[in-house]
Amino acid sequence: xxxxxxxxxxxxxxxxxxxxxxxxxxxxxxxxxxxxxxxxxxxxxxxxxxxxxxxxxxxxxxxxxxxxxxxxxxxxxxxxxxxxxxxxxxxxxxxxxxxxxxxxxxxxxxxxxxxxxxxxxxxxxxxxxxxxxxxxxxxxxxxxxxxxxxxxxxxxxxxxxxxxxxxxxxxxxxxxxxxxxxxxxxxxxxxxxxxxxxxxxxxxxxxxxxxxxxxxxxxxxxxxxxxxxxxxxxxxx
Numbered sequence: 001x002x003x004x005x006x007x008x009x010x011x012x013x014x015x016x017x018x019x020x021x022x023x024x025x026x027x028x029x030x031x032x033x034x035x036x037x038x039x040x041x042x043x044x045x046x047x048x049x050x051x052x053x054x055x056x057x058x059x060x061x062x063x064x065x066x067x068x069x070x071x072x073x074x075x076x077x078x079x080x081x082x083x084x085x086x087x088x089x090x091x092x093x094x095x096x097x098x099x100x101x102x103x104x105x106x107x108x109x110x111x112x113x114x115x116x117x118x119x120x121x122x123x124x125x126x127x128x129x130x131x132x133x134x135x136x137x138x139x140x141x142x143x144x145x146x147x148x149x150x151x152x153x154x155x156x157x158x159x160x161x162x163x164x165x166x167x168x169x170x171x172x173x174x175x176x177x178x179x180x181x182x183x184x185x186x187x188x189x190x191x192x193x194x195x196x197x198x199x200x201x202x203x204x205x206x207x208x209x210x211x212x213x214x215x216x217x218x219x220x221x222x223x224x225x226x227x228x229x230x231x232x233x234x235x236x237x
Contacts (some may be wrong), residue, residue: 001236002201003038005068005189006228007212012042012050025051026058028224032215035228039066039087041210045094046074053080060084068210070131073110073117082124089121090151090187090210092131104133104153107141118145129187134175139182149185151210152176154200158191169199176203194218194234201235209235 011028015021029040040063042051059067069086071077072094081089091114093105107114107130118128129149132138142150152175157168172188179186188200189210201209211231218227 002206003066003208004036004228004232004235005039005041005066005208005210006032006035006037006215006231007041007043007070007189007210008032008216009041009043009050010213010216012052012055016050025055026062029059029063031224032228033063033065035225036232037065037228039068039208039210041068041070041090041212043070043092044077044080046072046077056080056084056086060086068129073113078117078120081121081126085124085126088127088129088149090129090131091117103155104135104138105131106138107132107145108137111141111145115145118147129185131189134171136175136178139175139178142179142184143182147184149187149207150179151187151189151208152179153190154188154192155190157200158193158196165196172200173203176206180205194231197231197234 008025008028011023011025015023032040044051044056066088067086068088068090069081070090070092071081073091091105121128127148129151130142130147131151131153132142134152139150152172157165157172160168176186185207186205187208192200192211193214215227215231
């Protein structure tokens, strides 16, 4: 059964809307762990639009499950990761004008830049995952870079419906098999909700799902601990 990584970025987004000190994502991480989260995921963006350096450092001291730091390949952020030492760094693309990450990292086009970031993170003893579109060329490049894991971008699956969604799921299954055959751990995330997560969770050897917005949205209504428990039941297939 896959592990559930809970992304708490949107808790920080609410805090930053008023530029105050609440709600605190550190508290959210504690509640998510009580709800059964296997990991806590945060994205330290270059513009610090939600998660801050302070958050990351305190989370490293307080999170008792896997801490997964999503990050761009920028040297400044890589250096912070090497100092903080999360259990896992997930390299993602980043554009300042986007609302959220809109696609996978193109490691074919950015091979050398990604390779430098991986080498630096590895030298600090940090496991590296790559957030990639479900495309065979990207997976082959990830294997060449000796990534520890690949997180498949499930955005197209989440946006589709009916036969189109089934086609996207079949592609995730096919590319997921390629990830495993290449010796990397299989992760997935982006746009997963309480309604669409089960088929992705059921993909063979799926190791980790990272889910944020849907859980935080549910938490506004039922509380964070309950929202995490509900999602945990769904992914435990």
